[in-house]
Amino acid sequence: xxxxxxxxxxxxxxxxxxxxxxxxxxxxxxxxxxxxxxxxxxxxxxxxxxxxxxxxxxxxxxxxxxxxxxxxxxxxxxxxxxxxxxxxxxxxxxxxxxxxxxxxxxxxxxxxxxxxxxxxxxxxxxxxxxxxxxxxxxxxxxxxxxxxxxxxxxxxxxxxxxxxxxxxxxxxxxxxxxxxxxxxxxxxxxxxxxxxxxxxxxxxxxxxxxxxxxxxxxxxxxxxxxxxxxxxxxxxxxxxxxxxxxxxxxxxxxxxxxxxxxxxxxxxxxxxxxxxxxxxxxxxxxxxxxxxxxxxxxxxxxxxxxxxxxxxxxxxxxxxxxxxxxxxxxxxxxxxxxxxxxxxxxxxxxxxxxxxxxxxxxxxxxxxxxxxxxxxxxxxxxxxxxxxxxxxxxxxxxxxxxxxxxxxxxxxxxxxxxxxxxxxxxxxx
Amino acid sequence: xxxxxxxxxxxxxxxxxxxxxxxxxxxxxxxxxxxxxxxxxxxxxxxxxxxxxxxxxxxxxxxxxxxxxxxxxxxxxxxxxxxxxxxxxxxxxxxxxxxxxxxxxxxxxxxxxxxxxxxxxxxxxxxxxxxxxxxxxxxxxxxxxxxxxxxxxxxxxxxxxxxxxxxxxxxxxxxxxxxxxxxxxxxxxxxxxxxxxxxxxxxxxxxxxxxxxxxxxxxxxxxxxxxxxxxxxxxxxxxxxxxxxxxxxxx
Ligand SMILES: Nc1ncnc2c1ncn2[C@@H]1O[C@H](COP(=O)(O)OP(=O)(O)OP(=O)(O)O)[C@@H](O)[C@H]1O
Ligand SMILES: [Mg+2]
Numbered sequence: 001x002x003x004x005x006x007x008x009x010x011x012x013x014x015x016x017x018x019x020x021x022x023x024x025x026x027x028x029x030x031x032x033x034x035x036x037x038x039x040x041x042x043x044x045x046x047x048x049x050x051x052x053x054x055x056x057x058x059x060x061x062x063x064x065x066x067x068x069x070x071x072x073x074x075x076x077x078x079x080x081x082x083x084x085x086x087x088x089x090x091x092x093x094x095x096x097x098x099x100x101x102x103x104x105x106x107x108x109x110x111x112x113x114x115x116x117x118x119x120x121x122x123x124x125x126x127x128x129x130x131x132x133x134x135x136x137x138x139x140x141x142x143x144x145x146x147x148x149x150x151x152x153x154x155x156x157x158x159x160x161x162x163x164x165x166x167x168x169x170x171x172x173x174x175x176x177x178x179x180x181x182x183x184x185x186x187x188x189x190x191x192x193x194x195x196x197x198x199x200x201x202x203x204x205x206x207x208x209x210x211x212x213x214x215x216x217x218x219x220x221x222x223x224x225x226x227x228x229x230x231x232x233x234x235x236x237x238x239x240x241x242x243x244x245x246x247x248x249x250x251x252x253x254x255x256x257x258x259x260x261x262x263x264x265x266x267x268x269x270x271x272x273x274x275x276x277x278x279x280x281x282x283x284x285x286x287x288x289x290x291x292x293x294x295x296x297x298x299x300x301x302x303x304x305x306x307x308x309x310x311x312x313x314x315x316x317x318x319x320x321x322x323x324x325x326x327x328x329x330x331x332x333x334x335x336x337x338x339x340x341x342x343x344x345x346x347x348x349x350x351x352x353x354x355x356x357x358x359x360x361x362x363x364x365x366x367x368x369x370x371x372x373x374x375x376x377x378x379x380x381x382x383x384x385x386x387x388x389x390x391x392x393x394x395x396x397x398x399x400x401x402x403x404x405x406x407x408x409x410x411x412x413x414x415x416x417x418x419x420x421x422x423x424x425x426x427x428x429x
Numbered sequence: 430x431x432x433x434x435x436x437x438x439x440x441x442x443x444x445x446x447x448x449x450x451x452x453x454x455x456x457x458x459x460x461x462x463x464x465x466x467x468x469x470x471x472x473x474x475x476x477x478x479x480x481x482x483x484x485x486x487x488x489x490x491x492x493x494x495x496x497x498x499x500x501x502x503x504x505x506x507x508x509x510x511x512x513x514x515x516x517x518x519x520x521x522x523x524x525x526x527x528x529x530x531x532x533x534x535x536x537x538x539x540x541x542x543x544x545x546x547x548x549x550x551x552x553x554x555x556x557x558x559x560x561x562x563x564x565x566x567x568x569x570x571x572x573x574x575x576x577x578x579x580x581x582x583x584x585x586x587x588x589x590x591x592x593x594x595x596x597x598x599x600x601x602x603x604x605x606x607x608x609x610x611x612x613x614x615x616x617x618x619x620x621x622x623x624x625x626x627x628x629x630x631x632x633x634x635x636x637x638x639x640x641x642x643x644x645x646x647x648x649x650x651x652x653x654x655x656x657x658x659x660x661x662x663x664x665x666x667x668x669x670x671x672x673x674x675x676x677x678x679x680x
Contacts (some may be wrong), residue, residue: 375482380519381529383479385507385537385590394532398523399573 007043010061011141011203014097017063018149018180021116022404028116035066035147038132042139053116053131053136054318054350055260055289060142060204065178068203068230074348077169078198078224078419082411084167091172091202092179098171106162107193108155112182115155123155126184130238131208134264138293143236146208151181151301157186157191158217165220170199171227177202184210187217194409200226200256205233215242215269219250221414224419225259229284232258243269243298247403250407252416253280253288254423260289267301267329277306277406281313281420282394286311289318290338296329296359308403310396311347317377322354325362332357341399342372343392394425431455431478431498431597436489439475447473449653451487455597455646458625460666462639463632465650466672471632472516474650477679479513479625480506493597507533508540510596514586514603516632521573522544530555530592545634558591562618563611579606587618598622599630604638616641636668649675666670 019133024032045057059066059257088098096102102109116122128147156166163403168183178201184278187193191214201207213219225233239247265274280288294303304340309317318336340349351368373395381391397420404420407413433453439446447470455461465471478483478491480503491498498506521529535545546554559569562584574582583603590598600619604612617643619629631642639647640659647663648655653671656679657663667675 279466376519377521379479379481379503380515380521381524381533382503383481383507383513384529384533384593385540386529386533387504387536388502390532391504392535394524394529395521398521401523 003043007046010044011039014145018341021151024116027124031107032148033182035144037126038142039144040334045141059232064205065204067175069175070172071228079167079196083164083319086167087171091174091177092181104162106160108157110155112155113151113155122157122186126186126210126212130240134238140236142206142234146180146182146206150180153182155184158191159188161192165194165196166352167196170201172202178204180206182208187213187219189214190216192218195221196223200228200231206262207235209237211239213241216244218246220238224252226254229255231256234260235264239265241272244271247274251278254388255282258287267296267298270299275304275406277403279308279312279403283312284314286315294323296325296332300331302333306403306406307338312343313350314346317349319351325357325359327358328358330361332362336366338368340370389428397427430458432492434490437487438484441483441485447653455628460527460629461642461646462644463648463650464667469650470653471650472601475513475599508537511599512590512595514600516601518574518586520575522575526569534658553605562588562614565587575582580611583660587615597628601632604633636664639664
């Protein structure tokens with residue numbers, strides 16, 4: 001089927017809007033060019049695309065971006081209590097002054113631009129590679145754009161167990177910033193790494209994370225997308241999992257005008273584990289879209305998708321989650337749950353769960369629910385003296401907790417819980 | 430303590446009257462029992478008193494310690510000293526028992542203008558009260574009532590009552606589902622709270638509970654009204670003869 005001119009023109013506009021990176025190694029240049037071609041041939045996203053039906057990509061592709069005032073608040077930064085290597089970006093640009101020295105025992109780390117200017121074999125095998133794999137069978141044009149143009153970000157290779165996590169902090173200062181960041185992480189065999197990300201990042205943020213976990217490796221990802229009401233973001237997380245490896249990614253989103261989080265996971269070795277979870281709370285002109293694609297192409301792997309959305313005053317939550325089990329992926333254990341909690345009649349939760357199974361010996365289940373706060377529970381709490389507002393908060397936190405519980409490190413999970421509780425309590429006052 | 434006058438109430442959604450003129454006065458320091466056939470409106474009375482949605486009060490009034498109870502939100506009634514031990518306590522996944530109890534206690538204290546209890550003092554107090562009811566640390570850590578057996582749920586209700594120290598306690602069939610030993614624990618829990626500033630309204634089907642929690646007054650409820658009031662001997666009469674004679678005698 002011919003790609004509509006609207007999509008093709010849109011792709012050209014996107015590519016023209018961001019400068020072509022220069023001065024990079026020839027291998028990097030060809031990766032960039034291939035990505036640009038992917039986008040040029042398949043076109044920019046439009047509302048008519050199957051996976052953009054519920055989320056209008058217009059404000060993600062328009063030129064220039066819609067202004068988004070940075071949101072002033074006096075909250076202590078998240079993960080501030082954790083011992084971590086803090087790397088700060090301001091409107092998508094790495095700031096050496098605000099960051100810790102870029103070094104950590106147990107990892108090789110360097111800015112993406114450096115990695116792409118030299119001939120680092122592991123980076124060659126990763127940059128743009130997982131993103132390109134993730135383009136089939138579903139187009140991910142914004143991620144292709146990111147590979148073609150993003151110059152900010154880090155390349156990280158993990159050996160062993162670094163003593164602390166790396167924390168990307170994305171600050172937003174410029175109301176018109178249009179930022180792209182591309183991070184690649186290679187977790188070597190038996191290594192174990194935790195990546196933390198938080199902050200609103202930019203007026204418009206396009207972020208890609210490619211994670212390659214070798215056999216017996218583990219990657220933990222906890223992310224909190226900043227609370228700016230006006231910001232827009234499209235993110236793509238692409239993971240490839242070796243044998244007996246673990247991938248756990250959790251995202252907290254509170255507010256933001258539009259967030260589209262895509263996550264593409266592929267099991268290539270047996271006995272892997274992948275948990276992808278998200279908790280979001282939004283009100284008013286808030287749209288949050290989780291689009292997840294898990295491919296089982298190995299034996300005895302376990303995947304879990306747990307997504308919870310609390311919506312109020314016209315907010316809209318979207319979940320599109322797919323589990324694809326290839327013919328040889330026997331003993332697959334796939335689980336998927338997506339739930340919307342609507343705090344009023346104006347809000348909406350749309351879910352599109354998909355299972356596509358070609359193996360015969362698998363256990364896959366999925367469920368999706370959408371409803372209001374349970375009045376019986378609310379009354380029980382109130383009858384003990386808890387105010388309606390506080391009772392609702394307790395139930396909201398309880399509802400989200402199934403997703404938060406997917407975070408393996410209890411201290412990080414408690415950080416997220418405390419942050420959420422504080423946000424909810426502040427709302428009440 | 431509690432004065433109910435000519436209370437009429439029905440369902441909001443359907444045209445169904447359940448309480449058809451309940452009159453009841455419970456004085457401070459007293460224990461009253463309510464017995465009555467299934468469906469006579471005992472739980473409905475307790476829900477209306479606690480302020481549950483879905484009921485329409487069409488006539489009558491309820492006064493508790495001088496304030497008009499029916500004008501208050503459920504949480505205000507609790508802060509004013511009302512407590513209902515539910516016939517069917519609900520499970521609340523994701524809300525820890527301890528968090529719940531502490532939130533509730535502090536919310537009530539705050540509403541009354543008292544200082545909130547700090548975590549350490551609260552924990553000490555809770556441990557002690559849980560022990561008396563044979564509720565394990567592990568149960569305290571679990572989400573509210575989740576995975577509790579029927580009897581454990583009832584004991585947990587009494588624990589909540591012990592922690593919140595309400596003035597007017599309504600127990601809706603707290604004895605059903607309890608084994609003999611648990612019943613004794615629950616009765617001990619209730620008796621420990623008995624005092625001149627506190628009153629109890631105990632809804633039950635069985636005389637057995639009243640052996641342990643000896644009531645001052647026993648009421649028989651039928652078809653939405655209190656049809657007979659007497660002393661503890663009334664419960665014995667019900668135990669032996671059922672409700673038929675009593676219903677006939679007032680008909
Ligand atoms: N929400 C409701 N919807 C429909 N009917 C109701 C509802 N609540 C109460 N009723 C009806 O009102 C009547 C009184 O019920 P209630 O639960 O108060 O009785 P009870 O005296 O507590 O009975 P039991 O001894 O069995 O606990 C019953 O006929 C019951 O079916
Ligand atoms: Mg009842």
